[in-house]
Amino acid sequence: xxxxxxxxxxxxxxxxxxxxxxxxxxxxxxxxxxxxxxxxxxxxxxxxxxxxxxxxxxxxxxxxxxxxxxxxxxxxxxxxxxxxxxxxxxxxxxxxxxxxxxxxxxxxxxxxxxxxxxxxxxxxxxxxxxxxxxxxxxxxxxxxxxxxxxxxxxxxxxxxxxxxxxxxxxxxxxxxxxxxxxxxxxxxxxxxxxxxxxxxxxxxxxxxxxxxxxxxxxxxxxxxxxxxxxxxxxxxxxxxxxxxxxxxxxxxxxxxxxxxxxxxxxxxxxxxxxxxxxxxxxxxxxxxxxxxxxxxxxxxxxxxxxxx
Numbered sequence: 001x002x003x004x005x006x007x008x009x010x011x012x013x014x015x016x017x018x019x020x021x022x023x024x025x026x027x028x029x030x031x032x033x034x035x036x037x038x039x040x041x042x043x044x045x046x047x048x049x050x051x052x053x054x055x056x057x058x059x060x061x062x063x064x065x066x067x068x069x070x071x072x073x074x075x076x077x078x079x080x081x082x083x084x085x086x087x088x089x090x091x092x093x094x095x096x097x098x099x100x101x102x103x104x105x106x107x108x109x110x111x112x113x114x115x116x117x118x119x120x121x122x123x124x125x126x127x128x129x130x131x132x133x134x135x136x137x138x139x140x141x142x143x144x145x146x147x148x149x150x151x152x153x154x155x156x157x158x159x160x161x162x163x164x165x166x167x168x169x170x171x172x173x174x175x176x177x178x179x180x181x182x183x184x185x186x187x188x189x190x191x192x193x194x195x196x197x198x199x200x201x202x203x204x205x206x207x208x209x210x211x212x213x214x215x216x217x218x219x220x221x222x223x224x225x226x227x228x229x230x231x232x233x234x235x236x237x238x239x240x241x242x243x244x245x246x247x248x249x250x251x252x253x254x255x256x257x258x259x260x261x262x263x264x265x266x267x268x269x270x271x272x273x274x275x276x277x278x279x280x281x282x283x284x285x286x287x288x289x290x291x292x293x294x295x296x297x298x299x300x301x302x303x304x305x306x307x308x
Contacts (some may be wrong), residue, residue: 001184004099006030011169012085013047015106018173019083020055024180024222026056027077030070030120030277032088048096065092074098081183083176084138096138101183103138106172108165110134112197115143120164123155123201124225125207127217130154133172135179137190141197148182149175160246161225183234202228210234212259212308216249216275223247223277233281234259243283250278259308262294270307 003024005016008031018027018190029052037044045053052059053155060068071094082092082103097101108118111134123131132152136145155164182188209233210219223244226232231243247267254262256271263269267278283289284300295301 001025001076001101001180002027002080003180004028004030004074004077004082005085006082006087007048007085007089008032008046008088009170010047011108011165012087013051015083015085015173015176016048018050018177018246019180020057022177022180026057027079028060028073030060030062030087033061033063065089065095068094070095081180085172085176090142091138093140094139096172101188104136104148104176104179105136105143105145106176107134107136107143108168108172109151109200111136111143111147112193112195114200115197117202119200119224120168121161121203124159124164125222126159127202127221128155129230131168133168133175135172135175144193146192146265148179148188148190151175157250158224160224162228208232210244210308212270213273216272216277219272219277220247220249228272234307236284236301236307240285242279242285242307244279245281245283245289250276252276252278257306259306261301261303261305261307264301264303267292268296268301 003019003026005019005026007016014141029048031046034045036042036250048058053128060073079099081099081101084103085103091103109123110132114122129154132150134147135149136147139145151174153167153171160253194246208226208230227245231245233241233243236242250269252263252269253276256262258271260271261268262271262276267280269276269278279292281289282292282295284295
């Protein structure tokens with residue numbers, strides 16, 4: 001099957017790799033234009049582009065798809081199927097409807113839950129015990145297309161954004177290959193999504209700011225959902241930002257004010273609205289990642305300090 005792949009970040013790269021290694025005929029790879037990054041503003045290639053170039057695949061980086069800008073190239077490539085994974089651009093109708101089998105997308109949730117930009121983070125923050133990848137036939141809506149394949153993934157209590165991301169990338173790759181097989185065998189079925197959907201809005205700085213006026217479980221879920229990027233944070237007693245990489249629910253339930261440091265026994269134990277949370281690995285303002293124990297030994301924090 002002649003496949004055109006469209007994607008940008010590492011999540012998409014893992015899907016492209018699975019298709020390539022399965023031996024399918026990838027007629028081209030579309031990714032977003034290179035971007036300057038870092039202090040030196042060095043032009044940086046997307047993860048998808050790096051992989052495609054390594055494998056000798058043709059790469060296309062249109063500045064826009066609007067107004068038929070990609071139409072002539074699309075006709076030249078003549079794909080039977082377009083696979084879209086975290087491409088980052090809205091596809092116009094002429095792209096969506098060109099291939100025989102249309103365009104399919106791997107979305108990192110069990111649709112219709114968590115449509116939108118941040119499905120993995122939101123699922124973890126909300127304390128979900130499972131999530132998954134939905135392979136859908138794309139339409140002009142955002143994550144609203146008919147579902148072809150669903151792959152479920154368990155969210156373990158100590159999973160974070162990174163570990164769930166990697167599980168879903170594997171599940172997504174399996175789902176895409178399963179969908180391609182169904183197309184080849186002319187066995188694909190399409191299930192309409194229900195109207196009972198939720199939306200996973202893009203993560204903002206406000207989402208990252210910890211409020212200890214919540215249960216220890218809720219705070220732990222937020223920390224997990226935002227680690228290793230962009231990281232949840234709080235403020236120390238002297239007003240410095242402290243980012244949290246890893247934490248666990250503490251067994252120390254000493255009385256205290258909400259946000260108060262109640263113990264420094266191996267971690268920074270903080271009183272929550274119910275229960276307490278132990279901060280294990282942190283990033284102090286202006287410093288690198290470190291164990292909370294080293295921060296404590298440096299006498300940067302004391303029992304009785306109020307965080308937040």
